[in-house]
Amino acid sequence: MMTDKPFDLHSLKKEFHKRLHQTENLEGLEEIRVCYFGKKGILQDLMGMLRLAPKEKIPELGKEINLFKEELTKDLEGKKRNVEERLLALSLEKEKFDITLPGKIRNRAHSHPVLDVIEKMTEILRSLGLKEVHSNEIEAETVNFDLLNFPADHPAKDMQDTFYLDDSMLLRTHTTTFQVPMMRQHQPPMALFCAGRVFRNEEVTSRSHQQFSQIDAFHLGKGVSMADLLSLLKLFYRRLFGDNVLLRFRKSYFPFTEPSVEIDISCIRCEQKGCPICKHTGWLEVAGAGMMHPNVIKAGGHDPDIYTGWAFGMGVDRTLMLLHNIPDIRMLWESDTRFLHQF
Ligand code: DAH
Numbered sequence: 001m002m003t004d005k006p007f008d009l010h011s012l013k014k015e016f017h018k019r020l021h022q023t024e025n026l027e028g029l030e031e032i033r034v035c036y037f038g039k040k041g042i043l044q045d046l047m048g049m050l051r052l053a054p055k056e057k058i059p060e061l062g063k064e065i066n067l068f069k070e071e072l073t074k075d076l077e078g079k080k081r082n083v084e085e086r087l088l089a090l091s092l093e094k095e096k097f098d099i100t101l102p103g104k105i106r107n108r109a110h111s112h113p114v115l116d117v118i119e120k121m122t123e124i125l126r127s128l129g130l131k132e133v134h135s136n137e138i139e140a141e142t143v144n145f146d147l148l149n150f151p152a153d154h155p156a157k158d159m160q161d162t163f164y165l166d167d168s169m170l171l172r173t174h175t176t177t178f179q180v181p182m183m184r185q186h187q188p189p190m191a192l193f194c195a196g197r198v199f200r201n202e203e204v205t206s207r208s209h210q211q212f213s214q215i216d217a218f219h220l221g222k223g224v225s226m227a228d229l230l231s232l233l234k235l236f237y238r239r240l241f242g243d244n245v246l247l248r249f250r251k252s253y254f255p256f257t258e259p260s261v262e263i264d265i266s267c268i269r270c271e272q273k274g275c276p277i278c279k280h281t282g283w284l285e286v287a288g289a290g291m292m293h294p295n296v297i298k299a300g301g302h303d304p305d306i307y308t309g310w311a312f313g314m315g316v317d318r319t320l321m322l323l324h325n326i327p328d329i330r331m332l333w334e335s336d337t338r339f340l341h342q343f
Contacts, residue, residue, distance in 0.1 A: 006049040006061075009068050012042065016072055020079050026087075029080050036072060043069055113343040114213055114332055117320040118195050121215055124239045128232060130191045130217055135178035137197060141168050147180040147299040148256040163199050163210075171199035175216035176256060176313055179292070183300025188307045189221030195316070206328040213316035218292060220302065220309035226259075226291055229310035233263060233289070240319070241268045248283060257290025257311055268322055277322070284322065287314035 019032055036042045046065050053061050111119075122132060141164075145157050156162070156173065163171040178194035186192075195215045202208050219228065230249070237245050246266035254260040264283040266272050272282035289312035294304035317329055324343075326332070331339050 006053050007046055009064060013068065013072070017075070020075060023079070024083060024086075026080070026083055029076065029083060033076060036076075037069075107337065107341065110343070112340065113320055113324070114316060116343065117323065118213060118215070118316055121236075121240065121314075121316065121319065122193065122195050124236055125193050125215070125217060127239075128235060130193045130219075133178060133182055133192050133194050135172075135175065135181065135194045135196060137172055137199075138165065138169055139172045139177050141170055143177050143180060144170055144172055144174075147296070148176055149293045149295040149299075150255045154255065161200055161202070163201050172196075173200050174198050174313060175214040176311070178216060179218055179256070179296060179311065180300045183220065183297070183302060188302060188309075189219070189224075191217070191219040191221075193217035204330060206330065209317070209329050209333060211333065212329070214313055215316060216311070216313040218309050218311035220292065220297065220300075220307050222307060224308045224310055226310060229289060229291075229312065232310075233287070233312065237265050237286070241265065241323075244271065246272075249289075252288065252290075254288055254290060256293050256296045257288075258293045260288065260290035263287040263289055263312070269325070277325075286319065287312050289313070 016032070016036065020029075023029055023032060034041060038044075043065070046068075050058060050061055050065065126132065141157075144162075145154065146152075150157060162173055165171070175194050175196050175198060178192070182190070182192055182194075193215060194217075196213065197211055198214050199211050202210055204210055219232075230247070234247050237247060244266075245268060248264040248266075249261040250264060252260045252262040263286055265286050267275060267278035267282050267284050269275050269277045270282070272278075274280040274282060278284050289310065292309040292311050297304040297307060297309065317332055320326065320332065321329065
């Protein structure tokens with residue numbers, strides 16, 4: 001039956017809004033668009049029906065359809081914007097990062113604490129006017145022992161203390177090996193130091209290792225005295241550990257020095273109140289030293305009646321352990337990053 005109005009725009013609109021209301025994604029909205037505005041969509045049907053309406057009604061109905069179309073288009077686009085905004089908010093929410101969370105800490109390579117403390121100690125020696133030289137880790141037995149005035153039967157020459165490579169070559173047991181070769185290369189006065197690794201065939205424990213680092217120094221010249229050594233070491237240890245540190249010289253024996261002393265500093269942990277580190281003595285042994293033995297000066301090619309010299313040798317590892325309260329020397333050689341990253 002043909003009526004004035006061949007279509008019911010009101011219920012079409014209701015139906016459209018119902019579908020719009022129920023749709024919350026872009027695919028669904030696209031389906032609605034095709035259903036209403038597509039080539040075979042409802043609007044096309046309406047235009048078809050319009051042609052069947054009485055002629056005089058067509059302009060008015062046409063206008064109504066146009067308004068209907070405009071309204072639906074506007075509502076569809078509004079809903080589309082709505083959905084897009086919600087989807088964007090949702091994805092932003094998912095990607096949101098919390099700037100208060102701790103960041104990932106990347107492990108960056110850095111120098112080993114032993115190298116750092118060597119740098120610190122040698123920097124002080126340089127600032128006190130000594131010049132750095134280098135020396136071999138593999139040395140002739142004569143350079144390691146004989147030229148340093150070790151008696152032929154000295155127990156340190158025993159296989160148990162020394163890593164021999166063959167009959168005559170070994171891994172240096174101390175950096176004192178640099179003395180004679182340097183004296184042979186230079187004319188006095190000379191004030192030199194050498195830092196490096198040394199090796200001993202010892203049992204590995206928390207306090208001793210088969211490899212460790214030493215710094216050796218000597219000053220050869222005219223009128224060089226033990227007092228010079230004392231004042232230099234005082235300055236050195238004060239710069240390293242602070243102005244309150246006290247020094248003590250104890251009589252000792254080394255084949256390459258005469259007289260020989262052992263140097264103690266006041267315990268930097270307990271300030272001499274007594275603690276396990278200084279074994280409750282208040283003192284820590286840090287270096288060996290003395291006046292260069294005439295035989296060593298001679299071996300270096302100089303006249304001990306003209307020149308005198310002081311010398312000292314200090315352990316690096318123990319100094320590092322004192323500075324950082326490290327309980328076990330093995331930690332320095334284990335390359336455990338949990339330990340190393342603390343520096
Ligand atoms: N070479 C000794 C050692 O390894 C340390 C030492 C003592 C070095 C006295 C010296 C020195 O230059 O004069 O135990």
